[in-house]
Amino acid sequence: MSMDAVFKALADPMRRRLLDSLHKRNGQTLNELCEGRDMTRQAVTKHLGILEGANLIATQKRGREKLHYLNPVPIHNIADRWIGKYERTRLRALTNLKKQLEG
Amino acid sequence: MSMDAVFKALADPMRRRLLDSLHKRNGQTLNELCEGRDMTRQAVTKHLGILEGANLIATQKRGREKLHYLNPVPIHNIADRWIGKYERTRLRALTNLKKQLEG
DNA sequence: TGAAAAGGCAACCAAAAAGTTGCATATAAC
DNA sequence: GTTATATGCAACTTTTTGGTTGCCTTTTCA
Numbered sequence: 001m002s003m004d005a006v007f008k009a010l011a012d013p014m015r016r017r018l019l020d021s022l023h024k025r026n027g028q029t030l031n032e033l034c035e036g037r038d039m040t041r042q043a044v045t046k047h048l049g050i051l052e053g054a055n056l057i058a059t060q061k062r063g064r065e066k067l068h069y070l071n072p073v074p075i076h077n078i079a080d081r082w083i084g085k086y087e088r089t090r091l092r093a094l095t096n097l098k099k100q101l102e103g
Numbered sequence: 104m105s106m107d108a109v110f111k112a113l114a115d116p117m118r119r120r121l122l123d124s125l126h127k128r129n130g131q132t133l134n135e136l137c138e139g140r141d142m143t144r145q146a147v148t149k150h151l152g153i154l155e156g157a158n159l160i161a162t163q164k165r166g167r168e169k170l171h172y173l174n175p176v177p178i179h180n181i182a183d184r185w186i187g188k189y190e191r192t193r194l195r196a197l198t199n200l201k202k203q204l205e206g
Numbered sequence: 207t208g209a210a211a212a213g214g215c216a217a218c219c220a221a222a223a224a225g226t227t228g229c230a231t232a233t234a235a236c
Numbered sequence: 237g238t239t240a241t242a243t244g245c246a247a248c249t250t251t252t253t254g255g256t257t258g259c260c261t262t263t264t265c266a
Contacts, residue, residue: 004116011114012254013107016185023189026199030213043255045214058200064212064263069200072193079186082119083178086126090175096129097161097172115224134242146225148244153223167233167242 002054003082006074009054014039015047019056022070029065105157106185109177112157117142118150122159125173132168 009015018033034044048068051057055074060067086093112118121136137147151171154160158177163170189196 007116007119008114011111013110014254016110019189023192023196026196027203031211039254040256041213042215042257046254058204060203061213066213067203069203070189070196071200072189072196075186075189076193079182079190083182083186086122086173086175086178087182089126090179093126093129093173093175097174100130100163100170100172101161117224132242142224143226144243145227145245149224164243169243 003074003078005054006056006078009050009056010075012047012050015051018044018047018051019070022057022068026069027067029067031065033068106177106181108157109159109181112153112159113178115150115153118154121147121150121154122173125160125171129172130170132170134168136171 014037017037021033022028030041030045030048033048034041037044048057048059052059056071058069058071060069117140120140124136125131133144133148133151136151137144140147151160151162155162159174161172161174163172
């Protein structure tokens with residue numbers, strides 16, 4: 001699974017808002033996810049496609065509706081494999097930074 | 104501080120590699136950061152400018168050289184304020200996801 | 207059965223991003 | 237002082253991205 005796709009997907013504020021919306025209420029349809037957004041349905045579809053491509057959401061058809069479910073695994077992986085590296089050395093890096101900028 | 108600028112800055116693989124390089128060895132000059140990258144110095148400068156704009160690195164001039172230091176705070180903030188939200192409900196979300204996709 | 211609702215698909219457009227070339231400036235080294 | 241090194245700045249090109257319009261298919265419901 002490509003970490004790059006996840007980072008790219010998270011780069012757009014609208015896509016993060018869509019994730020937030022699913023975080024509040026999971027399993028929303030496309031139309032529900034479009035409500036209140038200043039954007040056409042087709043544009044939202046594209047964003048959801050990118051999120052799905054990054055495996056951040058999974059979809060399921062129910063009749064003529066399409067349901068969207070949040071998949072937190074890629075976010076967890078980024079936190080674990082990438083951010084963790086910076087977290088572990090955070091205090092040391094901060095100390096170095098201050099030292100260099102002062103000295 | 105804009106979280107959006109941080110997400111956007113992290114979206115590019117070259118910029119993440121630059122951060123990784125500083126994580127390995129902090130305080131590198133521009134020329135050092137250019138070594139081994141298939142890209143002009145000017146392109147690297149632009150990437151570093153974006154990272155600095157997102158407050159992910161801090162710079163300092165030493166004579167004719169420019170030193171670059173990693174600032175882990177924005178990454179920490181994202182982990183804390185944004186990712187944390189998804190981490191906390193991760194198991195529940197996963198359970199829901201499996202249930203829906205199976206049912 | 208026929209209209210309305212939910213969504214898919216593709217072409218097109220504009221703006222932003224990524225990268226280049228070319229030249230200028232400042233510092234160091236000889 | 238002159239040359240080499242390290243970096244800055246700006247115009248330009250190309251690619252990617254975000255968004256729209258227009259039309260088609262499928263499902264529901266009166």
